[in-house]
Amino acid sequence: MNQMQRILSARRLSHSIIPQSCFLHRRWFSTSETDASSPPLSSPHQKIQTLEDKASNKSRSTASTTSSLNEQELAKFSAIADTWWHAEGPFKPLHLMNPTRLAFIRSTLCRHFSKDPSSARPFEGLRLIDVGCGGGLLSEPLARMGATVTGIDAVDKNVKIARLHADMDPMTATIEYQCTTAEKLVDDGRTFDAVLALEVIEHVANPAEFCKSLSALTIPNGATVVSTINRSMRAYASAIIAAEYILQWLPKGTHEWSSFLTPEELTMILQRASVDVKEMAGFVYNPITGRWLLSDDISVNFIAYGTKKE
Amino acid sequence: MNRVLARKLRTNVCGSKHIFQRACSTHVTRKVSSTAGSNETNANSTGDSPQHDIAIVGGGMVGIALAASLASKPLTKHLNVAIIDNNPLLGRKNIIEKGHLPDPRVSTVTPATISFLKDIGAWKYIEEQRHAYFDKMQVWDYTGLGYTRYNAKDVDQDILGCVVENKVLQSSQLSCVQESDLQKTIYPARLNSMDMLPSSSLTGLGEVPSTADLFMRGRLAKLELSDGNNVYAKLVVGADGSKSRVRELAGIKTTGWNYSQNAIICTVEHTVENFTAWQRFLPNGPIALLPVGDKFSNIVWTMDPTEASDRKSMSEDDFIKAVNDALDYGYGPHPETTSSGGSSLSWLTGDVNISAKERFETPPKVVKLSSERMMFPLSLRHAKDYVSNRVALVGDSAHTVHPLAGQGVNLGFADASALSRAIAEGIALGTDIGEANLLKRYEAERKPANIAMMAVLDGIQKMYAVNFGPLNAFRAAAFHGAHYISPLKKRIISYASGEQSLPLFS
Numbered sequence: 093m094n095q096m097q098r099i100l101s102a103r104r105l106s107h108s109i110i111p112q113s114c115f116l117h118r119r120w121f122s123t124s125e126t127d128a129s130s131p132p133l134s135s136p137h138q139k140i141q142t143l144e145d146k147a148s149n150k151s152r153s154t155a156s157t158t159s160s161l162n163e164q165e166l167a168k169f170s171a172i173a174d175t176w177w178h179a180e181g182p183f184k185p186l187h188l189m190n191p192t193r194l195a196f197i198r199s200t201l202c203r204h205f206s207k208d209p210s211s212a213r214p215f216e217g218l219r220l221i222d223v224g225c226g227g228g229l230l231s232e233p234l235a236r237m238g239a240t241v242t243g244i245d246a247v248d249k250n251v252k253i254a255r256l257h258a259d260m261d262p263m264t265a266t267i268e269y270q271c272t273t274a275e276k277l278v279d280d281g282r283t284f285d286a287v288l289a290l291e292v293i294e295h296v297a298n299p300a301e302f303c304k305s306l307s308a309l310t311i312p313n314g315a316t317v318v319s320t321i322n323r324s325m326r327a328y329a330s331a332i333i334a335a336e337y338i339l340q341w342l343p344k345g346t347h348e349w350s351s352f353l354t355p356e357e358l359t360m361i362l363q364r365a366s367v368d369v370k371e372m373a374g375f376v377y378n379p380i381t382g383r384w385l386l387s388d389d390i391s392v393n394f395i396a397y398g399t400k401k402e
Numbered sequence: 403m404n405r406v407l408a409r410k411l412r413t414n415v416c417g418s419k420h421i422f423q424r425a426c427s428t429h430v431t432r433k434v435s436s437t438a439g440s441n442e443t444n445a446n447s448t449g450d451s452p453q454h455d456i457a458i459v460g461g462g463m464v465g466i467a468l469a470a471s472l473a474s475k476p477l478t479k480h481l482n483v484a485i486i487d488n489n490p491l492l493g494r495k496n497i498i499e500k501g502h503l504p505d506p507r508v509s510t511v512t513p514a515t516i517s518f519l520k521d522i523g524a525w526k527y528i529e530e531q532r533h534a535y536f537d538k539m540q541v542w543d544y545t546g547l548g549y550t551r552y553n554a555k556d557v558d559q560d561i562l563g564c565v566v567e568n569k570v571l572q573s574s575q576l577s578c579v580q581e582s583d584l585q586k587t588i589y590p591a592r593l594n595s596m597d598m599l600p601s602s603s604l605t606g607l608g609e610v611p612s613t614a615d616l617f618m619r620g621r622l623a624k625l626e627l628s629d630g631n632n633v634y635a636k637l638v639v640g641a642d643g644s645k646s647r648v649r650e651l652a653g654i655k656t657t658g659w660n661y662s663q664n665a666i667i668c669t670v671e672h673t674v675e676n677f678t679a680w681q682r683f684l685p686n687g688p689i690a691l692l693p694v695g696d697k698f699s700n701i702v703w704t705m706d707p708t709e710a711s712d713r714k715s716m717s718e719d720d721f722i723k724a725v726n727d728a729l730d731y732g733y734g735p736h737p738e739t740t741s742s743g744g745s746s747l748s749w750l751t752g753d754v755n756i757s758a759k760e761r762f763e764t765p766p767k768v769v770k771l772s773s774e775r776m777m778f779p780l781s782l783r784h785a786k787d788y789v790s791n792r793v794a795l796v797g798d799s800a801h802t803v804h805p806l807a808g809q810g811v812n813l814g815f816a817d818a819s820a821l822s823r824a825i826a827e828g829i830a831l832g833t834d835i836g837e838a839n840l841l842k843r844y845e846a847e848r849k850p851a852n853i854a855m856m857a858v859l860d861g862i863q864k865m866y867a868v869n870f871g872p873l874n875a876f877r878a879a880a881f882h883g884a885h886y887i888s889p890l891k892k893r894i895i896s897y898a899s900g901e902q903s904l905p906l907f908s
Contacts, residue, residue, distance in 0.1 A: 162548040179838070179839070188839075190826075190831075191831045191833065191839075194831040194832060195830075195831060198831065210477060211476065211477075212476070212477045212478070212480055212830075213831055232832065233831055233832025234832060234834060235649065235832070236829075236832035236833075237832045259614075260616060260621050261621065261834070309865070380848070
């Protein structure tokens with residue numbers, strides 16, 4: 093399995109990625125008003141600042157309770173919900189990327205929970221939650237790998253589609269699907285061995301709050317896996333211009349560049365939420381073979397695996 | 403609506419010849435299943451019809467190789483496999499008595515195939531039966547202008563290949579399968595028809611969908627067998643040979659042509675043991691003499707259809723005379739052995755080219771015909787696609803080649819190995835094994851390699867089919883080149899041994 097071997101040599105996150113500059117002593121994600129009067133910042137910090145402002149604006153406009161939902165995003169997904177399982181439909185890139193991200197997840201979680209990677213059902217006995225499960229593209233393979241999977245999504249149509257599709261195979265019919273949010277589950281006091289939020293965080297209003305919820309859902313020493321798109325110029329060129337306008341893989345407006353997170357930012361907000369990012373890898377698309385590969389290149393799509401502190 | 407779709411894909415054939423087989427096989431419904439611990443969810447016999455993960459149609463060497471390969475991998479050995487083949491001898495033990503005369507149907511397995519068979523644990527059974535390693539090969543033609551000798555030591559190996567009877571290959575692999583944890587069921591029946599519906603849009607289903615429901619939603623393929631059983635499977639593998647029924651029912655088109663040649667195969671005996679593989683290209687086709695062990699050899703003689711029926715029906719003594727003639731001075735002179743490796747070309751020999759110094763040898767004389775002479779027509783056939791919705795083709799059903807280089811079944815074994823690897827990767831990532839993307843990965847791996855080999859073999863066949871002065875001289879030059887130029891020789895041996903899957907750029 094060549095993909096597995098690639099993961100094993102994936103770049104381990106080292107402290108050199110986080111610039112050892114003076115910003116570490118500042119509190120970037122507090123909601124107190126004093127942040128508004130911070131001195132001039134260098135660009136990544138400025139972006140974090142404006143992100144925080146935008147996030148707090150959005151969250152103020154949606155609901156009175158803290159919520160990471162974004163109504164516009166929900167509407168976007170609701171419109172194309174029926175096409176989740178059409179391999180050639182609007183979700184084709186996710187279908188193509190699925191095996192690659194599953195390879196990363198399988199490898200890191202097997203190592204984390206000391207499971208035998210050559211077993212056909214290595215996740216037997218583990219409780220996993222797929223946050224933002226959509227049509228269940230990730231939940232179903234995880235269930236086939238033996239995990240007890242809960243899939244949640246804020247769009248009701250998605251959950252319905254996921255339920256119907258999962259019921260068609262006895263191995264995936266055991267998945268529990270709910271139309272709810274991570275925050276609500278935290279309020280219900282549920283916890284899981286591993287929490288996965290793939291390609292979700294770029295669609296939420298408040299990434300920091302979202303990460304805090306993800307962390308709260310993870311048991312101590314559990315695993316958290318988040319994947320998203322980098323906020324880089326290359327990502328703008330590939331994930332937005334190429335994917336949405338030129339190749340038309342995704343409907344226009346699926347992604348907003350400003351809501352992407354850089355790996356450094358993601359690491360930081362996960363750190364603030366007591367999750368230590370241990371490994372990161374990138375997904376690279378090879379147009380000749382038409383396949384996605386895992387690589388060290390995190391400039392466009394990347395996935396991060398972290399462990400919850402004790 | 404769904405019934406209309408179903409009818410579009412269905413092709414029902416109920417020839418009268420099947421009725422006889424159906425009558426016989428209803429008494430022989432042997433279900434060879436073994437329990438495998440905790441995997442009951444896979445063997446979902448919901449009382450109506452059995453449901454399997456994979457249905458392998460065709461229990462020949464390649465079909466069983468796929469089953470054995472799946473059985474040997476930790477990720478796939480828990481799968482539920484159905485093998486559909488109406489050969490009543492399939493699965494019966496001890497069908498090969500020791501000391502019997504070699505069956506004329508033999509195959510040359512390349513070193514790459516030998517390592518595959520060792521990996522799946524079948525080679526130890528093959529070694530208990532008659533098998534013949536050979537480490538030397540000599541190829542020449544009727545013009546006497548050149549010859550090539552190959553030696554395994556040219557590539558620092560011990561053997562160039564091994565000749566094994568087909569039924570030994572099949573039964574050894576079947577023993578592996580039967581001893582493994584793989585849940586298998588053998589259906590001694592013929593495939594009548596096969597349906598698979600495209601994945602349909604989701605509508606309300608009951609609590610636990612029955613196999614029929616799953617089939618209607620495109621999650622399973624349905625196979626109707628000649629004994630009346632219906633078998634459901636997530637993936638159907640067509641390993642049923644060049645006239646594949648699975649390929650026909652899946653609507654996969656083929657390209658190819660019939661060679662205007664038939665091949666006669668038989669077993670012959672010598673007075674001395676034969677350790678070399680001999681092939682002489684005659685005007686109408688090559689004759690090959692392959693060692694099978696214990697002073698026996700196998701003859702594969704390709705010729706015109708008229709000559710073939712003559713030679714099949716002539717007396718044994720006449721036939722032996724014809725064979726000895728064809729291998730010796732018939733049709734043309736012996737090539738000359740140039741002195742000590744060709745002094746003018748010695749600068750090309752490079753480092754080790756042991757066989758370049760070997761003299762031309764005459765093959766051992768045939769003294770006795772030890773089996774019946776079998777004849778079959780030769781053709782080239784290639785399936786346009788190897789995969790389709792929930793269907794994959796392996797072996798001769800995907801590609802049929804000329805036997806002149808002994809490659810046919812080796813390509814099939816490579817297919818089986820690649821498909822089982824693709825299935826294992828799919829299981830590792832929790833995919834539905836009948837999914838098109840997974841199967842296409844198998845196709846992308848095997849198609850270029852198979853097409854390349856077919857092109858090479860077809861090229862050789864066409865090159866030797868014409869008796870034309872300049873072409874003869876070109877062939878002689880090719881012989882000399884392959885004989886003396888060691889990098890070229892090494893590459894040829896390595897390609898023919900299966901170590902490289904493509905002739906160039908590999």
